[in-house]
Amino acid sequence: MKISLNQLKTYVDINVPAEELCDRMVMAGFEVESIEKQGDNLVNVVAARIKKITKHENSDHLQICQMDIGKDELVQIVTGAQNVKEGDLVPAALDNSILPNGAHIKAGKLRGVDSNGMLCSGEELCLTEADYEGASVYGILILKDEYAEGTDMREVLGLDDYIIDFKITANRPDCNCFLGVAKEISVVLGTEFKQPVPQFKTSGGNIADFIDVKVENYDLCPRYIGRVVKNLRIKQSPVWMQKAIIASGMRPINNIVDITNFVMLETGQPMHAFNYKELADKKIIVRNAKKGEKITTIDGKDYELNENMLVIADGEKPSCLAGIMGGKESEIEDDTKDLFLESAKFRRDNIRHTGRTLGIRTEASGRYERGVDILNVEYAMNRALQLICELDAGDIIDGVIDRNDGLPKDKILTVETAKILELLGVDIPEETVVSILNSLGLETVVNSGVLTVKVPSIRDDIEGRADLAEEVMRIYGYDHIVGTPMRGEVIRGTKLPERIKSDKIKSLMCGMGAYEITTYSFISSSAIDTLMLDKDDERRNAIRLINPLGDEYSTLRTQLTTSMLTVLSTNINRKIEDGRFFEISKRFIPKSLPIDCQPDELPQMSIGIYGKDEDFFTLKGIIEEVMKLFGAHTQYERSSEPYLHPGRQALVKANNKPVAVFGEVHPQVASAYDIEQRVYVAEIDLNVLYGIEKRKTVYKPLPKFPAVERDFAMLCDADIPIGDLEKAIVSGSGRLLEKVKLFDVYSGSQIPDGKKSVAFSVWLRSSEATLSDEQIDGVCDKIIKNLQKIGAVLRK
């Protein structure tokens, strides 16, 4: 909340510079968003007297002025304004000056004549009538003849104020006003707080003859106070009031509207003034709107209401959206004669809900949402009447209407001082605790170590000892808290097994040259379409955000591949030659749609690679290493993911459970990501990997006897999988097999069409003895027979 420092000084003695005040308020829990010294944006502009005016030869409207700026020599300035005459005192922006609108003024030539600055209008100096009389006049601002030539305009305008923007935390709605902040300042500085005591005169009559007020829903409106003011004398409000309102970011309108706004800014309690004449049947009814009822608000917008919304209605129709905005019809205008003035408390969640539904947020609704004090409702009303009286804005009719459902009693807390200090760990003298609480308006007495604290309703954020501890500490000073090292038995903390395992995968992936990426958990609603999945693919059943930041971020992802493709695309299109990337994140699978419970959050790893040295098999290599890390027994099967190349993709099974799919991305899919080269992706279901019980590593003795290597070169049909040939060799070798390795696959010249030549090296070894020729020949025979069975013939 922005507040004028000069205004604050009317309630509390501030005996420190503005900057120090801010620092100390920060340490008491009031963050300062900004501090703005008035006049900081008005530099090198002075009051100057026009000594002589001559016509500009090359222009009909320009005039050349010789200006006295209090120096020996006159300064020549060209102006286009016509409202100046010789002898006038005007604001002159000199060479190298800065105006509040951000303009930098420099010396130059206007149609060939030197001009060493600019004469300023009120508008150019961002002034209103409240700042200086005559500021709204079209043309140059003519100053009163009471300043010496050369006086800085900041002095002329009395710009000695600071505007401080305090960030008020949500627990302190009572500080969304001048008085709340002033009260805190008085405690922080230890100076006197002077709260205005409202007094006003009434002019007879009886309110009951003027208005009938009925509250139909005390739940949503716990208190409603009304007064009637007759014979309004509407005019401008005084400058001091206008300045305070402007400093807080509002606009002065007229004395009545300004009083309601000023009282809201001062006390935190929103006020509303109705044009009495417009209230049908002379009735005020606080009720829920009827479905379909309409209102036009003072900003001229039409709204259709529903039964959850609270309105202030007259005998016929809604006249005001309770706590949010008044109706156009009952608005106070310059010729309004009589008014009905409202000060009320509305339930904050209802105001919040209505405001959200209709998309309206005002100074008033903001305060109601945070909560207003039920007792302050009355104080604010009286303060407004005092101002009406003081400013002679109207005649106050005798009598007040106060509808409420009972007023709260002060809350009494009893807490042991020791319990408060225990939470803080700081030894604060009891009398200091008591005096801090009292200074904050929390009346406290102490009796053998037990505090009895009377909490006024305006501080309903205070519920118990923790709140009292905070109140004491923020005033006593957080600097008194001295860190103590961790106590108790300290043994190293543990990690969840999943985290340990994913850490291992990550370090393996990094070791294989892959970079970890981080992408958003939500994707666009159409991203999934790029994968060309079947209509009934379960990955299409994604959870949608109700209030996304836009379609781009609207859908919780059910797979990580689309995000990976985006990253690959970014890198490829930035001409980065190659890359290996991985991401471990969650995919969100709803148990039903629309969701009514938390979805499954399944840990997944996606891999994406591209570049001239990458192909299906380098990706297969990466996957094999990951599987090996978990000791998984893997099998590869052909798969049919629509987003992958139909002939270059595989399903991986770990211990017979599907664990991964990988392959080359279908060119059509790649193209949707502006990728015009081969890229390869994989998705690995980490829950399957995490579930594998890895056998404990047990040392195997190193071999004592030599191995025998035999090569097998064979010819077979081109479509026989290498894996089948390998299986034939493995089963033929039995226990003696140490290693089998493919070393050549060839088709082409010298090989018949539809055939291929394949060669393996096979290592045999026994742990018990050197292999005999018979044993070796026996194994070789079996291998050859097995190969023949599946159609592979040994080449000579």
Place this chain on the structure above:
Amino acid sequence: MKQQLETIKETAKKAILECENERAIEEIRVKYLGKKGELTAILKQMGSLSAEERPVMGQLVNEAKQKLEELISQKSNELKAKATELKLKAETVDITMPAKVKKQGKLHPLNTVLNDMIDIFQSMGFDVLDGPEVETDHYNFECLNVPADHPARDMQDTFYLGENLLLRTQTSAAQIRTMETRKPPIRVICPGRVFRADEVDATHSPVFHQIEGLVVDKGITMCDLKGVLEQFAREIYGPDTKVKFRPSFFPFTEPSVEVDVTCSKCSGGGCRVCKGSGWIEILGAGMVHPNVLRSCGIDPDVYSGFAFGIGLDRLTTTRYKISDIRLLFENDKRFLEQF
């Protein structure tokens, strides 16, 4: 014969000394010491000598043989060394040529920093937990002392997924799940991804990361909170780092504080990084609100605790002086390579 032996010896010696390569020296060895060599020939003539001469002559021949062997081996070693030297010289490489390396990848900078933090807190006895990203209103708000009409709900614009279901706005939700399943003493951190409806710009992201810390035990005070955060700050920012508490408000802690550390760039003197204040805000913390303890079935009259939430993304961007948070989610390889 003696004369003959002398001549052989001298000629051989000369030949050995003049010899220039290993093959030549081998030839010399064969010529003199081989089966058909000249010294062997002299030995064969020994039969013609008298019994007295024979041992004398035998000794002379053996001496000569030994001498020659010695010379040959010496020369041979010399030549070998020379040959090796020449070979090595010829093999000189240009050490400025590029290295051959199997390139390693890198963890994402967020996780590099996270791992450092996990390590620090583990060493202080914190267990590292995890929690769901899709939360219920109950865990994300209600149990954290933010009832439905509470103004604090405006502090964090929430992404909703359905009636009472939302993307968690803070890892504090994990506090509750922890306190429901564990009994004091509790000492945990819960790192994770959180979501808020912030439009994307250089300093805001709708997806970001937090590390929630929670300690609950008998007699835990604000001084304990400061002690833990001081140790953390010293390990992250350097041993001279100081920690300052500023009062603040969070619904789930009371008292609540914002925590500042001395600026690591200027050590508190004031610079551009800390906007002249000498301090950088790093996290929010406080004593666990009694209502929160109560909602988890922990008696606030017996136990107290503290909680803190650290913004990982902020910490990462400050550590590496990354000017735009969007870089963290863009994943340009040239960016990822740097950490």
